[in-house]
Amino acid sequence: MDKILENALYTVNEEVDYGTVKIADDVVAMIAGLAATEVEGVYAMAGKDLLHKVKRGGPTKGVRVDIANGKVRANLAIIVNYGYNIPSVSAKVQDKVSGAIESMTGLKATDVNIRVAGVRIRQGV
Numbered sequence: 001m002d003k004i005l006e007n008a009l010y011t012v013n014e015e016v017d018y019g020t021v022k023i024a025d026d027v028v029a030m031i032a033g034l035a036a037t038e039v040e041g042v043y044a045m046a047g048k049d050l051l052h053k054v055k056r057g058g059p060t061k062g063v064r065v066d067i068a069n070g071k072v073r074a075n076l077a078i079i080v081n082y083g084y085n086i087p088s089v090s091a092k093v094q095d096k097v098s099g100a101i102e103s104m105t106g107l108k109a110t111d112v113n114i115r116v117a118g119v120r121i122r123q124g125v
Helices: 002-006 025-037 086-105
Strands: 009-013 021-024 042-045 063-068 071-081 108-120
Touching: 009 025, 021 025, 025 042, 025 063, 025 071, 025 086, 071 086, 086 108
Parallel strands: 071 108
Antiparallel strands: 009 021, 042 071, 063 071
8 A cells, every 4th residue: 555655646537526536657557568468479578687477577567657747658668479570569569558548547648669678489499
């Protein structure tokens, strides 16, 4: 609970009769990371130690979001599976992440920047 209080919170809708809705920046980063890993060809998110699987490092590893005035700028570092077209995978990640952020939060994803930090080579090949 303390971690949520330390994160920046963004008010989604100020015109609600029952109170306000606020979303922590880590929640937006989590949405972006999970959406990216759903794209075929993405092996994992990359972080400081290069590889952070969702189950080990959490879905926010390799994701940084900046939110201002209801607009999101997301920066993601991914590892692509060998054999996949990197520009195509990156474009699909951008579309998936943008759509997920917008549909789940109502915030506008203005930038979704992708950094391919590595390529996973299958074992035994």
